Amino acid sequence: xxxxxxxxxxxxxxxxxxxxxxxxxxxxxxxxxxxxxxxxxxxxxxxxxxxxxxxxxxxxxxxxxxxxxxxxxxxxxxxxxxxxxxxxxxxxxxxxxxxxxxxxxxxxxxxxxxxxxxxxxxxxxxxxxxxxxxxx
Amino acid sequence: xxxxxxxxxxxxxxxxxxxxxxxxxxxxxxxxxxxxxxxxxxxxxxxxxxxxxxxxxxxxxxxxxxxxxxxxxxxxxxxxxxxxxxxxxxxxxxxxxxxxxxxxxxxxxxxxxxxxxxxxxxxxxxxxxxxxxxxxxxxxxxxxxxxxxxxxxxxxxxxxxxxxxxxxxxxxxxxxxxxxxxxxxxxxxxxxxxxxxxxxxxxxxxxxxxxxxxxxxxxxxxxxxxxxxxxxxxxxxxxxxxxxxxxxxxxxxxxxxxxxxxxxxxxxxxxxxxxxxxxxxxxxxxxxxxxxxx
Numbered sequence: 001x002x003x004x005x006x007x008x009x010x011x012x013x014x015x016x017x018x019x020x021x022x023x024x025x026x027x028x029x030x031x032x033x034x035x036x037x038x039x040x041x042x043x044x045x046x047x048x049x050x051x052x053x054x055x056x057x058x059x060x061x062x063x064x065x066x067x068x069x070x071x072x073x074x075x076x077x078x079x080x081x082x083x084x085x086x087x088x089x090x091x092x093x094x095x096x097x098x099x100x101x102x103x104x105x106x107x108x109x110x111x112x113x114x115x116x117x118x119x120x121x122x123x124x125x126x127x128x129x130x131x132x133x134x135x136x
Numbered sequence: 137x138x139x140x141x142x143x144x145x146x147x148x149x150x151x152x153x154x155x156x157x158x159x160x161x162x163x164x165x166x167x168x169x170x171x172x173x174x175x176x177x178x179x180x181x182x183x184x185x186x187x188x189x190x191x192x193x194x195x196x197x198x199x200x201x202x203x204x205x206x207x208x209x210x211x212x213x214x215x216x217x218x219x220x221x222x223x224x225x226x227x228x229x230x231x232x233x234x235x236x237x238x239x240x241x242x243x244x245x246x247x248x249x250x251x252x253x254x255x256x257x258x259x260x261x262x263x264x265x266x267x268x269x270x271x272x273x274x275x276x277x278x279x280x281x282x283x284x285x286x287x288x289x290x291x292x293x294x295x296x297x298x299x300x301x302x303x304x305x306x307x308x309x310x311x312x313x314x315x316x317x318x319x320x321x322x323x324x325x326x327x328x329x330x331x332x333x334x335x336x337x338x339x340x341x342x343x344x345x346x347x348x349x350x351x352x353x354x355x356x357x358x359x360x361x362x363x364x365x366x367x368x369x370x371x372x373x374x375x376x377x378x379x380x381x382x383x384x385x386x387x388x389x390x391x392x393x394x395x396x397x398x399x400x401x402x403x404x405x406x407x408x409x410x411x412x413x414x415x416x417x418x419x420x421x422x423x424x425x426x427x428x429x430x
Contacts, residue, residue, distance in 0.1 A: 008184055010287040010372060012177040028352055041188060042352040043361060067362060069188050076184045080365075 001035045004074040005051060007061055009082045014061065021052040022075055024068055025127070033068070033075035040070050046124025048085060048131045049077060060085040062131045064124045088132030097125045140415070143408040147401060154397035160226070161390035168319065168383035174285065175316070175376040182369050189366055196355050205298070205363040208331030209307045214251045216274070216297070216306035217241060218329075220313040220374055221261030222382040223279060228389030230314060230322060230382055231260035237324040238312055242269060253306055257293065257375070274305065285379055290372035297371075298364050301330060313374040314381040320388055322381035327374060329367055 002018035022033045025047025031040075044066045051059040063079035070076075100122045107114055138146075196202070219238040221231045238261070242252050254273045256262040262276040275296060280289040297309060309330040314322035351358055 006180070006184075008181045010178060010181045010290075010369060011174075013180050026352060031352075038350055039348070040350040040352065041191065041358060043358060067188060067358070067365075069184065069191075076188075078181060078184055078188070078365075 003033060003035045003037075005033065005077070006074070007049065007063070007077045007079060007082055009079050014079075014082050014084075015051070015059070019051045019053055019058070022049060022077075023052070024049045024077060025063070026068070033070045036072050037070055037075075039072070040068075042068050042070075044068055044077070044079070045120070046127040048127070049082075060131070062088055062128050064128065065120065085131050088128060090129055090132045093125055093128045093132060097122065097129065100125060138407075138411075140408065140411055143404060143411065147404045147408065150397050150400050150404065154394055154401065157390045157393040157397060161387055161394060164383045164387035164390060168380060168387055171376065171380035171383050172316075175373070175380050178369075178372060178376055182373055185362070185366055185369050189362055191349055192351075192355060192359050192362065195349060195351070196359065203360055203363055204301060205330055205367060206332050206359070209301075209304070211307045212250070214253065214306040214308070215245050216253045216255060216300065216309045218255045218257060218293075218297070218309065218311045218371075219261045219265070220311060220378045221256070221258035221264075222378070223259040224382075225260060226389065227382055227386040228392075230385035230389075231258070231264075233322070233324045234312060234314060235261055235264045237326075238265065239268065241310075241312065241326065242272070255297070255300075258378075274300065280375070285375060287368070287372055290375055291368045293371050294364060294368035297330070297367065311371065311374050313378045314385075316377045316381045316384065319384040322385055327370070329370055332363070332366070 002020055003022070005015060005017065005019050005022045006013065007015040020034075023030055024033065025045050027043040027045045030047075031042065044063060046064045047062070049061045049063055050057045051061075061079075062083050062085055063077065064081040066077060066079040066082075068075065068077045100118060104115075104118050104122065107118060109115065193206075217238060219234050221234050225231065238254070238256075242254070245252050252269075252272055254265055254269055255275050255277070256265050256273065257277045257280065259278045262273070262278060266273060277289075277293055277296075280293075300306060301309070308328065311327045311329055312324060313327065315325040317323055
């Protein structure tokens with residue numbers, strides 16, 4: 001029995017189809033949405049969402065943080081930003097990483113909330129670069 | 137009476153104005169379609185977000201310590217108004233409607249003894265309000281109404297509002313934007329964002345009693361992260377609607393202008409022809425009376 005997965009960014013719906021399993025990067029560890037999963041809401045960190053049909057990964061999307069809402073029959077991923085892994089631009093991501101690293105160096109080290117936010121962004125961009133690298 | 141030469145010049149100038157307005161109408165129609173598609177594409181995110189907020193609010197009902205974004209600061213002394221206008225004019229009453237509505241709201245709140253602050257979005261609103269309420273404007277956002285309108289425009293604005301809230305700068309935040317009814321009519325609408333009226337939560341509840349949700353990491357953290365995002369999404373929706381409305385209003389205004397120009401050309405042409413004939417008749421009379429005199 002499949003589960004309906006939707007990946008939605010604020011600007012548009014990227015994916016809306018039935019898959020057998022979707023693995024997503026929860027803030028406290030990766031988690032898989034499968035049919036008959038208990039209803040759950042979670043925070044996502046930057047990482048890759050893999051859509052499975054049977055045992056094989058059919059599609060991979062990079063999400064830069066967001067939220068997920070899963071129930072027994074559907075899973076809605078609200079991504080801050082989302083791109084198919086094949087369309088990731090390593091160059092632009094690297095540039096953004098450099099910018100963020102500079103911002104980190106310049107940031108006031110006693111401002112914990114700002115540092116937390118920056119760190120989350122840096123990790124998200126690192127995950128993006130990693131996801132965008134061609135498989136070895 | 138104007139001379140033939142003057143009339144010819146005026147007809148020429150009205151004709152070229154008509155060409156411009158009719159071209160602007162075409163452009164606005166194309167942009168309108170794109171803006172509407174964008175507004176539609178952004179719909180599902182807002183719907184899903186509202187559903188999640190509803191579930192969360194239901195799960196947290198009765199718990200203390202609701203974040204300021206949801207419950208407000210407890211007071212309603214200082215109001216922040218965010219009027220959304222366009223950067224460019226020639227759109228009929230589109231911007232002046234918002235400006236008038238904002239002005240009325242400011243006056244009304246001030247009469248009630250509240251403090252009002254303004255954060256205008258769009259050049260037209262910012263310029264107008266700066267003339268009358270320059271001391272009330274805390275910040276302004278200009279140059280986001282272009283055809284792109286990325287989500288980051290809304291998220292920057294949202295972050296700005298949240299940091300103002302955290303700094304205790306205001307108690308209630310209301311957006312005033314043009315709601316897109318149809319191409320012909322855009323209605324200036326106030327929408328209160330902070331504190332958030334969660335009427336939608338009640339509507340979502342029947343869905344919630346199906347099974348108990350689990351939350352990761354926990355309700356409080358999720359809510360704290362969802363609320364600013366929700367604010368951004370609502371702002372984005374308002375900005376998109378305003379962008380579509382702007383094009384709709386411009387299209388209608390330019391259609392009217394084109395039609396008016398057509399009428400003006402007809403009227404001027406008629407005057408021109410009458411004058412020309414009168415001149416010819418005059419000349420004939422002169423020739424004939426000259427011939428008779430001989």
